Amino acid sequence: MGRQPCCDKLGVKKGPWTAEEDKKLINFILTNGQCCWRAVPKLAGLRRCGKSCRLRWTNYLRPDLKRGLLTEAEEQLVIDLHARLGNRWSKIAARLPGRTDNEIKNHWNTHIKKKLLKMGIDPVTHEPLHKETKKSESDTADNFPVHQQELPQANNTEVTPNPDENSSSPSDHNSSSDESNLYENDPLISCLFRDDDPSDQIQVPWDFPSENFDTFWDENCSWLLDCQDFGIHDFGFDSFNDVEMSNLMN
DNA sequence: AATATCGACAACCGCCTATAT
DNA sequence: AATATAGGCGGTTGTCGATAT
Numbered sequence: 001m002g003r004q005p006c007c008d009k010l011g012v013k014k015g016p017w018t019a020e021e022d023k024k025l026i027n028f029i030l031t032n033g034q035c036c037w038r039a040v041p042k043l044a045g046l047r048r049c050g051k052s053c054r055l056r057w058t059n060y061l062r063p064d065l066k067r068g069l070l071t072e073a074e075e076q077l078v079i080d081l082h083a084r085l086g087n088r089w090s091k092i093a094a095r096l097p098g099r100t101d102n103e104i105k106n107h108w109n110t111h112i113k114k115k116l117l118k119m120g121i122d123p124v125t126h127e128p129l130h131k132e133t134k135k136s137e138s139d140t141a142d143n144f145p146v147h148q149q150e151l152p153q154a155n156n157t158e159v160t161p162n163p164d165e166n167s168s169s170p171s172d173h174n175s176s177s178d179e180s181n182l183y184e185n186d187p188l189i190s191c192l193f194r195d196d197d198p199s200d201q202i203q204v205p206w207d208f209p210s211e212n213f214d215t216f217w218d219e220n221c222s223w224l225l226d227c228q229d230f231g232i233h234d235f236g237f238d239s240f241n242d243v244e245m246s247n248l249m250n
Numbered sequence: 251a252a253t254a255t256c257g258a259c260a261a262c263c264g265c266c267t268a269t270a271t
Numbered sequence: 272a273a274t275a276t277a278g279g280c281g282g283t284t285g286t287c288g289a290t291a292t
Binding site: 014015016017049051052055056059060102103106107109110111 | 257258259260261262263
């Protein structure tokens, strides 16, 4: 049984989103909330795949997104987490509020990788490059990075890490069942695998003026239609969190 | 000025798991 | 239990602006 396409490919628009499409998507989600992405394009009047809508929203339009380059601190955290988790960008992103997995993945591939190479560090293993040849001979057990080897107990105990654990292969990203055990002694990692997703604690009020959206848009964001490819922060939504939004809603 | 190349990042694709029927 | 579907993930590709030739 082959998996069916997520949407009818015919007549589905691809490529960069226009400001007009963004507006439609924002308007729809503010009015109806996030549910059933498959139905979103039709209901929102978009000739897009539901998946594409979800991606656009989560990676670009969500009001809690930060924009701009990662800070030094964020970058260091990404490096540290990558050393422990491999290419599990969603897990990494979960620890960086306002950042998306896609953004971090891109930043890794375009900036951090090069930075590490320049510093003589292998971006995959996080080992010094000159040790690589020697290491590759003896390194059967899974390319565990130096960070993990240095971790107390959790990763050096009898608990043999799953070889896939750090393989950054596509198949590993859902192998979470034993992860909490594996890392239970590492506070940083263990919290990543808690059931209570930390991002839940960062509840961003999605309090947009759903009822008066058109007015709101016209007054605040209509200039956007002259532009393209700006995030919602560029739209001026930043200020519409707590206080201002509750005022607008009341 | 025109063209080629490169870098950054937005978007897509295909696979996976979870869930509903 | 089998099948269908939605949503999520990571890898890859496409697009576009900047820079070099």
